Amino acid sequence: MYRISRSIFFAFDAEKVHYFAMNLLRWACKIGILRRLLQKIYEPKNTVPTKVFGLSFSNPIGLGAGFDKNAQYLEALSVLGFGFVEIGTVTPLPQTGNEKPRLFRLPKDKALINRMGFNNEGAQTIAHTLSKWRTQNPSSSLIIGGNIGKNKSSPNEDAWKDYLTCFETLYDQVDYFVVNVSSPNTPGLRALQEKDSLLSIFSALHQSRTQQSKWKPILLKIAPDLSKEQVDEILVLSSDIHLDGIIVSNTTIGRDRLVTDKKIVEKIGAGGLSGLPLQERSSELIKYIHTQTQGQLPIIGSGGVFTGKDAVEKLQAGANLVQVWTGFIYEGPSIVRKINRWIHH
Numbered sequence: 001m002y003r004i005s006r007s008i009f010f011a012f013d014a015e016k017v018h019y020f021a022m023n024l025l026r027w028a029c030k031i032g033i034l035r036r037l038l039q040k041i042y043e044p045k046n047t048v049p050t051k052v053f054g055l056s057f058s059n060p061i062g063l064g065a066g067f068d069k070n071a072q073y074l075e076a077l078s079v080l081g082f083g084f085v086e087i088g089t090v091t092p093l094p095q096t097g098n099e100k101p102r103l104f105r106l107p108k109d110k111a112l113i114n115r116m117g118f119n120n121e122g123a124q125t126i127a128h129t130l131s132k133w134r135t136q137n138p139s140s141s142l143i144i145g146g147n148i149g150k151n152k153s154s155p156n157e158d159a160w161k162d163y164l165t166c167f168e169t170l171y172d173q174v175d176y177f178v179v180n181v182s183s184p185n186t187p188g189l190r191a192l193q194e195k196d197s198l199l200s201i202f203s204a205l206h207q208s209r210t211q212q213s214k215w216k217p218i219l220l221k222i223a224p225d226l227s228k229e230q231v232d233e234i235l236v237l238s239s240d241i242h243l244d245g246i247i248v249s250n251t252t253i254g255r256d257r258l259v260t261d262k263k264i265v266e267k268i269g270a271g272g273l274s275g276l277p278l279q280e281r282s283s284e285l286i287k288y289i290h291t292q293t294q295g296q297l298p299i300i301g302s303g304g305v306f307t308g309k310d311a312v313e314k315l316q317a318g319a320n321l322v323q324v325w326t327g328f329i330y331e332g333p334s335i336v337r338k339i340n341r342w343i344h345h
């Protein structure tokens with residue numbers, strides 16, 4: 001059934017369709033009978049509840065950051081069965097992001113290229129939206145992650161202040177945090193994956209956390225384009241910065257082994273590539289980190305998950321939880337249910 005909707009959706013601008021489809025779903029979820037019907041269709045059965053970094057997930061399948069940047073679709077996403085949703089990337093001040101078009105499909109590769117550039121409503125507005133959602137859904141089991149970043153206009157030397165602002169503004173509203181230093185669409189951001197920058201960001205966040213009444217895990221999201229030496233450096237650092245977990249991985253700036261015509265890819269231009277072309281690299285990196293850390297560092301696997309088999313591959317590589325993003329666009333709203341069914345068997 002989704003195949004038909006998808007062929008219609010894919011005839012229109014990718015970003016417009018994203019908002020159209022999600023607004024439609026959000027509207028449907030506001031009508032009791034429709035909501036219950038959708039829940040009946042999409043709610044995963046036979047889930048495997050998962051406990052990681054002190055949090056209990058109703059199932060290990062989540063939605064990656066960048067899909068619901070402003071936390072507007074939590075109800076709809078929970079109806080579709082996601083065990084967790086990562087909102088953001090959130091920056092201290094609102095941002096419009098890069099010029100449109102900035103999201104492109106590569107159907108032959110089951111991939112996307114995006115250069116959104118952290119468009120979001122800013123930490124304060126998003127904290128307010130989340131607080132409203134929490135009040136209206138006090139018994140929801142949906143785990144919410146807060147993916148945080150810096151404004152484009154903030155220099156890298158002051159980046160830690162932006163992360164701290166987002167951290168403190170969202171603290172009471174999210175269940176875990178992700179320090180995003182790996183998006184390719186904010187100039188210079190990925191340089192923050194280097195030792196001194198990570199130390200300054202994480203020490204500011206840890207210090208702030210000691211003043212909070214409740215402990216919340218802080219994760220790091222890394223790029224798949226890091227060299228082995230860079231990954232090793234982060235792993236050595238991970239105990240100094242008391243890393244609670246790692247997300248492997250963000251989108252790649254690579255364009256290797258694409259089937260799509262080279263001219264089309266060149267015309268699209270800069271941006272992060274996600275989906276199937278990222279699958280193998282992300283699984284390799286998960287396996288490497290899991291081995292190096294002897295399974296002691298919790299991992300969220302992200303990159304090219306479309307099916308139950310793909311998710312199991314990530315879990316077998318060492319991931320504790322799995323996120324989908326591009327797979328959701330290609331496979332449709334039943335993706336969480338299908339993956340959970342596969343995992344259970």
Ligand SMILES: Cc1cc2nc3c(=O)[nH]c(=O)nc-3n(C[C@H](O)[C@H](O)[C@H](O)COP(=O)(O)O)c2cc1C
Nearest residue numbers: 064065066088089114250274275302303304325326
């Ligand atoms: C349009 C788009 C926007 C994204 N925005 C963010 C973001 O704001 N922050 C972030 O950490 N990751 C972002 N990502 C990366 C995804 O969360 C995910 O890590 C990546 O796409 C790999 O997973 P996938 O192959 O399942 O898509 C974005 C991805 C896409 C396609």
